[in-house]
Amino acid sequence: MTISAGIDMGTQRVKVVIIKDEQVLSQTQNFLGFEPTKAVEQAFEEALQKAKLSHEDIQHVTATGAGVEMVSFADSTVSMMGADARAGACFFSSARTVIDVGAEEARAVKCDERGAMLDFVVNARCAAGAGTFIEAMSRALEVELEDMGSLSLKAERASPINASCVIFAESDVVSLIHRDEPKTEIARAIFDAMAERVSSMVYRLGINPDIVLVGGVAKDVGFVASLKRRLGTELLIPEEPLFAGAVGAALIAGKRAARRQQ
Amino acid sequence: MQVITYYGYQDGSGEYYIVIDAEKCNSCGDCTKACPQDALKMETMLIDLEDKLVAAVTEEHRKKIRYTCSPCKPESGQVPCVQACGQEAISCVWNPLNQK
Amino acid sequence: MESREKTEYWRWGEYQRVMPSRDLNNSEIITAGVDVGSVGSKAVIMTDGKVHAWSVMRTGSNSSDSAKKALGWAMEDTGLTLKDFNYIVGTGYGRVNVPMANRAITEIACHAKGANYIWGPSVRTVLDVGGQDVKAIRCDQKGKVVSFLMNDKCAAGTGRGMEVIADLLKIPIEEVGKVSLSVTEEPKPVSSTCVVFAKTEAVGLLRKGWSKEKVLAAYMRAMSIRMSELIEKVGCEKDFVITGGQSKNIGIVQRVENILGIKSLPTPNVKETGRDPVAAGAIGAALYAKALYEKSSKR
Secondary structure, three states: OOEEEEEEEOOOEEEEEEEEOOEEEEEEEEEOOOOHHHHHHHHHHHHHHHHOOOHHHOOEEEEEOOOHHHOOOOOEEOOHHHHHHHHHHHHOOOOOEEEEEOOOOEEEEEEOOOOOEEEEEEEOOOHHHOHHHHHHHHHHHOOOHHHHHHHHHOOOOOOOOOOOOHHHHHHHHHHHHHOOOOHHHHHHHHHHHHHHHHHHHHHHHOOOOOEEEEOHHHHOHHHHHHHHHHHOOOOEOOOOHHHHHHHHHHHHHHHHHHHHHO | OOOEEEEEEEEOOEEEEEEEEOOOOOOOOHHHHHOOOOOEEEEEEEEOOEEEEEEEEOHHHHOOHHHHHHHHOHHHOOOHHHHHOOOOOEEEEEEEOOOO | OOOOOOOOOOOOOOEEEEOOOOOOOOOOOEEEEEEEOOOEEEEEEEEOOEEEEEEEEEOOOOHHHHHHHHHHHHHOOOOOOHHHOOEEEEEOOOHHHOOOOOEEOOHHHHHHHHHHHHHOOOOOEEEEEOOOOEEEEEEOOOOOEEEEEEEOOOOOOOHHHHHHHHHHHOOOHHHHHHHHOOOOOOOOOOOOOOHHHHHHHHHHHHHOOOOHHHHHHHHHHHHHHHHHHHHHHHOOOOOEEEEOHHHHOHHHHHHHHHHHOOOEOOOOOHHHHOOOHHHHHHHHHHHHHHHHHHHHHHO
């Protein structure tokens, strides 16, 4: 029996998961704000409290994510791709592709039945390929972020917008609104553009079903609809897609703890 | 003598271009047929006051060339359009920044 | 959401000019070039290959209307009618929608030709920093294009990208250049060239206590690096010139010159000579119009 923790230090939020063998004991998340190291410590403390454990009870902590160097108390690290693959296979035994769309980065990972990462494609350092795009557009449209998805589902067509860059898209949205373009169609255009980008990453790996979708954006019905349409396949989405990275890291931490016990 | 056009872009994730030399191009169109994404077309270009039919990346694909070309695995250095050209008029610049 | 009308900082204004010294009666060939860009439309009227009148305005929602408006405005106070033109060339993004054009030519050729007219046969490298695109052009002494690269996919290095930081720091765009140069020591550039992420970095730097000018300098340095990388792709050879709306941003100009290790040629006196860098594409188009007309009349 091993008790381990996984910490996914994203660009916007930190996610912490504590597991015993393969069972989740607790999970927490925290926005990083301007003091990320404090945010991660707080999230970890909260997760320990929820699980009624102390720091010493955790046999191994593995960190992942863009800000992985900031998790000073981690015993080891794992790449985001590795964590995604491991989590995908754990959530769904049929998973062979994991798509992770975060706030600033999107990844497509090919994995085998054991959750080992075989290949990957990353879209990083460009806001147009990740969750930031949706956030920026929700502000430009003056719509709540949570409502963007359902808004887009009402559209029959997608507005013509320059979706290659968030900044250009914002300008386009302003002039389109002045011309009474329906917000539903603008929202649809944004999700279609993101879906096109994400699915191109998947094509690069080859379509290997079953395809699992994780990350903060996976809960957005608009994005999911556009992506399904674009890929032409079903998507498997776990109940808590935001925690996939942390779950994957925790599972890997558990394996590493077990190896050290031997 | 060269008349080179870089079709593509550079953004935070790296730089990606299909580069076509209109002087070397002999208008054969083989590259347009070799592209599995239909991203290449023949276009009229005015060179030295004469119209010449040369290969070009379609408007639709210029701003997403990374995603268009990705399935052909340009990092391997072997892409169908470049291999199809007998004049060495077309080449590919593919420099994604390092990923974690 | 702030009103866009108030913050259209990077749009340098619309205008029309007529050269006082040009005489229509003694002119043999009257041509026009109309450059319909995604952001700006420019029309240039030439008599015997010299600038006679021109207009610079914003492109509206319809390319065809913008083309007509731009040329119509350029014609104001010239006494010209459409019938007087021997040849008209359309260029730019909307070149296929210039209804009065005899033909269209890509901006690739027209920009190089225009730069050659404005700065003379010594110009070899042009950096054009527009509102929503950046172009890097190599040309020869005759203004024939040697290499052309246009980046309109990413806001980094464009006028729109500069507007984002001007908005954030509440500094008018006409002053960002000067303000950025008032730092005592040039800071490291922001680590991200993506405007969205660079803006987040800038906010973080302000919170750390950085002054506005230091944040501006760090941002501009990153944008200048991006522009320089595009120039280095086509190769930088002297003489080097910077055109487009951002050419008036001394913060960018000095940094790009510093990174590339080359000084740019100064802008000629636009009012006296009609050599307006903003209208380089339309000038090139009007020159091609003259050349094509001459070629067709030889037959």
